[in-house]
Amino acid sequence: MKVDLLSDTHIHTSLCRHASGTMEEYVLSAIDRGLARLVFLEHLEEGINAAYRTWLTEEDFDNYFEEGWRLKQHYANRIMIGLGVEVGYNPECVERILERLAWRRWDWVGLSCHFFRIDGHNEHLNVLSNNRRTIGLIERYGSRKFLNRYFATLTEGVRTIPAHILCHLDAGLRHQPNLHLEDSHWEQIDTLLDEVKSVGMALEINTSGYKYRGLPFPRPEIIALARDKEIPLTLGSDAHNPAEVGRYFDRIPALLS
Ligand SMILES: [Zn+2]
Numbered sequence: 001m002k003v004d005l006l007s008d009t010h011i012h013t014s015l016c017r018h019a020s021g022t023m024e025e026y027v028l029s030a031i032d033r034g035l036a037r038l039v040f041l042e043h044l045e046e047g048i049n050a051a052y053r054t055w056l057t058e059e060d061f062d063n064y065f066e067e068g069w070r071l072k073q074h075y076a077n078r079i080m081i082g083l084g085v086e087v088g089y090n091p092e093c094v095e096r097i098l099e100r101l102a103w104r105r106w107d108w109v110g111l112s113c114h115f116f117r118i119d120g121h122n123e124h125l126n127v128l129s130n131n132r133r134t135i136g137l138i139e140r141y142g143s144r145k146f147l148n149r150y151f152a153t154l155t156e157g158v159r160t161i162p163a164h165i166l167c168h169l170d171a172g173l174r175h176q177p178n179l180h181l182e183d184s185h186w187e188q189i190d191t192l193l194d195e196v197k198s199v200g201m202a203l204e205i206n207t208s209g210y211k212y213r214g215l216p217f218p219r220p221e222i223i224a225l226a227r228d229k230e231i232p233l234t235l236g237s238d239a240h241n242p243a244e245v246g247r248y249f250d251r252i253p254a255l256l257s
């Protein structure tokens with residue numbers, strides 16, 4: 001199965017408040033790198049209780065579409081631009097998420113899950129963050145058990161949210177020390193991929209993983225499993241600054257051969 005090496009389908013901008021650079025700076029970087037297509041995938045979250053907001057408000061999304069449409073037209077003969085969303089699955093707010101997705105015409109929808117609540121805590125924890133307190137709380141809860149919860153929630157998300165791609169499948173708890181995939185996790189991943197296949201979604205190869213662990217998200221064994229199941233693959237850099245557009249894409253041909 002072929003992967004389009006000239007399409008970066010996972011780009012953030014300063015609108016999410018934890019990335020730098022304007023939309024136009026990302027477009028110029030993509031053109032510079034010879035990409036044929038760039039898809040913005042800005043964070044949408046619903047019902048998350050966190051000290052610092054790392055996603056867009058509806059007003060931000062208004063500005064995002066306005067500027068996005070301007071860029072689409074302005075750079076039409078140089079690059080294809082997609083206006084998409086990385087929607088965080090929150091089982092407590094399904095109706096509202098579906099409603100918000102239906103409000104706009106997204107070119108591309110990516111699904112992921114960053115936020116979880118531990119029983120007895122009101123606040124959500126970002127399971128992709130390297131915050132030491134978060135890591136400690138997850139450790140106390142039981143990180144293996146937490147990883148089970150992460151995969152189960154993603155599977156539920158795939159069944160519930162209509163999306164084009166599943167983002168960075170095994171990036172959850174990526175900063176947790178001494179955490180390995182065990183048999184029960186692999187069984188869950190197998191079920192998750194079957195679900196991805198049955199709803200017609202694609203699996204993202206997220207190259208930001210090369211920065212964190214020298215391997216993409218998900219790891220090559222999971223990508224191989226997805227290929228066995230004939231699940232389509234897409235490439236995303238998860239750029240949070242313009243220089244990261246298309247990062248590590250040159251490693252993908254060797255990874256897939
Ligand atoms: Zn982000």
Ligand SMILES: [Zn+2]
Nearest residue numbers: 086112167168
């Ligand atoms: Zn993400």
